[in-house]
Amino acid sequence: MTQEKKKEELIRVENRLTIDYRFAAGPYLAKFYTELRDKGKLWGVRCPKCQSLHVPPTIMCAPCHVKLSEFPQDWEELSGKGYLDSWYKIVTPQMDLLGRTEPDEYLHCVAWLDEGVAMYHYLNVRPESEEERKLQRGLRLEMELKPIKERVGEKEDIKYFNILWDEPLKKG
């Protein structure tokens, strides 16, 4: 360290905050997640006015201002099948909402389900794989769930979407 005039010390105060939280799911989401966990079923609720399907179910259709029914009225079971809309490879690991920054094992995708709703989830394709190179919009998808004893009542009870390579592409 050479002789130099004293610099002012710039103090920085450091701390780390850890906050516990516990969110209530409410009757709509609680039913949605317990059906997923215990029976492996995926449900949506249809707005009686505009006919849009809400997945996951919510208390209100926002554009219509209509209060949606609790299970089972207007609730419809989804097939878990759809088509590949878009896909994303996480090249530089990004922090997730649980504070983890780790490389993703699988690609992410947006799936257009047959019932006309979009879902963002994992795609059963690994980064840099042969399959990644063959991806195109319109590939047929089918949801796969985790085995029942691993399901806890969260979105990740759905493991990923599998590509049904032998089925025809969606047109248009």
Place this chain on the structure above:
Amino acid sequence: MGKRRVAIVGLGRTYHRTRRPDVNIPELCYEAAKAALEDANLEFKDIDAVVVGNMEFFENRSMTEMWQMDHIGGYLRSGVHVATGGTVGATVASTGFEYAASGLFNHVLALGFEKQSEADSRAAIRLTGDPIIGRSLMRAAVGVFAQFAFNYMLQSGCREEHAAMVRLRADKNACRNPWAHLKIGLQSIDQILESPYLLTPLRYLDMCPTSEGAAAMIIAPEERARKITNKPVWVKDWEVAHNSGSQETYGAPLVPTTSLTEAATILFKRNGITNPRRDISVAELYTPSTYGELLWIESYRLCEDGEAWKLEEKGVFDMEGEFPVNPSGGVLATNAIASTGVLRPLECALQLREDAGEHQITRKPHLAFSTGWGGFSWTVAHLLSNTLD
């Protein structure tokens, strides 16, 4: 809009940097507030209301106005704290306009700041996600813009080179703006096409930086504005639209562009704008991503669908072009979140006053369009003019 016409009569901002360890938050805000007051030839005692924008938890604080209200002229004054995601600065501006138009206040200070190195804004952004649905999958802003990029490329025919052109334009503009943050000195799109990917198809250089800084405007109703300055920037009109707060709902495409189109369409119709690139002289759009900028130029109906990348290729949006977009370097060069949205109308005001110095547009300015966007998805859009007609 409103019973009284209002104008921006003063503006000021700090230099935007990755880090400002030499000042704390109140001191950072003081710099911007003081600069705006000096520009308006006013003093702290003249402020009668303060609108402060800052995103909660981005600096590990809630009620973030509490720390600096005393240091920016808010002592014993009316005021409100605004936090609307990326839109926040634009909402600060429109709230400031509303305060001034109400007839209740003479000099409104509208200030936005962010000091993002002090906590983890990426972590804080994740707190904006729906707490129950798929938190582990959410990759926040980057994931959202990857979706915009993917879809824009497929539907418009745009290629990676066109996104790189957007970054090149932003960087060239930023290098002429002493207040901008990121000034890389890029010379060609090849340099951008070498930058690594974040999430395909987005590269590092397709996204904005995280910056620290503050920006402020003084807004006054018409009769006061004329006494304060001979170059008032008139707030012609503004509009706010908001749609889905949730990522997966109503069978809609994730993160729709509906609110952008809605806000712009209503604003243009109400103001007789039928040919936006002819009627509007300059635009400062809140666009934190290159592909996003091309897509949203279309969403705002500034050109037809699928056309923006072609106009980019022709240099239409350059500083010397027919329709300059983001001559300041935009959000791609500088993003201190709550400051960013204030900088959009602020930079428009500079252009309209013909005070932007090295980054003044070539075209003679008359009407400017500034926007903010955030969350999933607010849009705030303003129209500013240097004449009252």
